[in-house]
Amino acid sequence: MKYLKQFSIILAITIVGEYCHYLLPFPVPAGIYGMFLLLILLLLGIIKFEQIKETSLFLLDIMPILFVEPAVSGLLLNGYLFYDLWMPLMIIILTTTAAVIIVAGHTTQFFIRHGKAQYHLKHKNDHMMSKGESQK
Amino acid sequence: MNTGLFSTSCFCVLITFISYWGGVSLKKHFRFALFNPLLAAIVFSLVLITLLKITPSDYQTGNETLHFFLTPATICLAIPLYEQISLLRNNLTALLIGIVSGVITNLVLIFLLASAFHLSRTEFITILPKSVTTAIGLSLSEELGGIVSITVLVIAITGVLGSMIGESICRIFHITEPLAQGIGIGTASHVIGTSKALELNPAAGAASSLSISLAGIITVLFSSFTVSLY
Numbered sequence: 001m002k003y004l005k006q007f008s009i010i011l012a013i014t015i016v017g018e019y020c021h022y023l024l025p026f027p028v029p030a031g032i033y034g035m036f037l038l039l040i041l042l043l044l045g046i047i048k049f050e051q052i053k054e055t056s057l058f059l060l061d062i063m064p065i066l067f068v069e070p071a072v073s074g075l076l077l078n079g080y081l082f083y084d085l086w087m088p089l090m091i092i093i094l095t096t097t098a099a100v101i102i103v104a105g106h107t108t109q110f111f112i113r114h115g116k117a118q119y120h121l122k123h124k125n126d127h128m129m130s131k132g133e134s135q136k
Numbered sequence: 137m138n139t140g141l142f143s144t145s146c147f148c149v150l151i152t153f154i155s156y157w158g159g160v161s162l163k164k165h166f167r168f169a170l171f172n173p174l175l176a177a178i179v180f181s182l183v184l185i186t187l188l189k190i191t192p193s194d195y196q197t198g199n200e201t202l203h204f205f206l207t208p209a210t211i212c213l214a215i216p217l218y219e220q221i222s223l224l225r226n227n228l229t230a231l232l233i234g235i236v237s238g239v240i241t242n243l244v245l246i247f248l249l250a251s252a253f254h255l256s257r258t259e260f261i262t263i264l265p266k267s268v269t270t271a272i273g274l275s276l277s278e279e280l281g282g283i284v285s286i287t288v289l290v291i292a293i294t295g296v297l298g299s300m301i302g303e304s305i306c307r308i309f310h311i312t313e314p315l316a317q318g319i320g321i322g323t324a325s326h327v328i329g330t331s332k333a334l335e336l337n338p339a340a341g342a343a344s345s346l347s348i349s350l351a352g353i354i355t356v357l358f359s360s361f362t363v364s365l366y
Contacts, residue, residue, distance in 0.1 A: 067328050069203065072185070085255075092249045095249060102305060102311070105317060
């Protein structure tokens with residue numbers, strides 16, 4: 001019964017997400033609405049993590065398997081549209097994907113470290129006063 | 137004769153499972169960073185379908201059972217977000233700047249490379265949503281006038297590629313903060329990359345989950361402007 005209850009909660013949120021997708025004029029998929037809805041419900045404590053734990057971890061675990069079929073079907077059914085263009089498209093996909101990981105990753109890393117440095121500078125005096133007290 | 141047993145839903149799902157399982161066990165045997173279980177599963181599935189003479193549409197219909205789980209699974213990406221919420225909140229500015237920088241890099245590079253390869257306007261629009269999650273990219277391509285079926289394929293290839301090279305790129309370019317790795321992989325390769333980031337580190341998974349939705353929305357906002365320039 002545990003799994004039945006857990007999956008029912010997740011399905012109910014899926015339905016609300018799909019309804020939002022249907023009603024609202026934005027190109028946002030049902031899964032994204034649902035994700036934020038579940039996050040808010042968890043943060044407000046309306047749903048406890050324990051109430052969906054096993055089922056949600058199972059779904060997260062099998063997620064990569066769910067991408068096999070769309071990719072295979074896409075290649076088989078529409079791959080021919082790709083023939084004349086595959087060289088430039090592959091070059092564009094490879095370069096941009098690598099570049100985005102590098103730029104987004106490094107920008108984030110820079111600002112995380114920058115933020116930490118400023119935080120430490122600001123709280124340096126407090127730390128020195130309460131030395132030993134708040135050490136991890 | 138082959139249309140009987142081999143085309144049933146159970147059999148098609150089994151092909152997907154066995155292919156993925158094969159990919160994962162191969163990954164265990166030789167630990168080569170670029171080897172990706174998802175890519176291996178796609179290749180194995182293609183081989184099995186061809187050998188057993190299953191038609192692509194039968195395979196697609198057969199796997200609808202699995203497809204059903206995609207939205208509920210995406211919703212569960214709220215779990216890593218929830219578990220890491222204080223870490224995300226403390227670094228929110230850095231994460232937002234990172235995502236915006238990634239989206240802009242993506243759009244500018246696609247623009248430049250598409251011009252360099254003399255792609256038509258339709259082709260440019262078709263590949264523009266390559267880094268956003270399929271459901272967002274699909275409607276974006278449709279709205280701006282791209283070829284939706286190629287867009288879906290390009291998005292899938294980007295995702296698989298991102299989950300393949302993400303870890304190595306982070307290592308080579310010294311992106312060591314887990315949150316930064318997650319933002320990079322998630323902004324570049326949406327849900328498929330995120331499922332990889334979740335394996336790397338919980339914080340990376342959370343940052344990646346966050347960037348799927350935000351990168352998608354920011355791409356939508358910037359796209360029509362980028363297209364008007366092409």
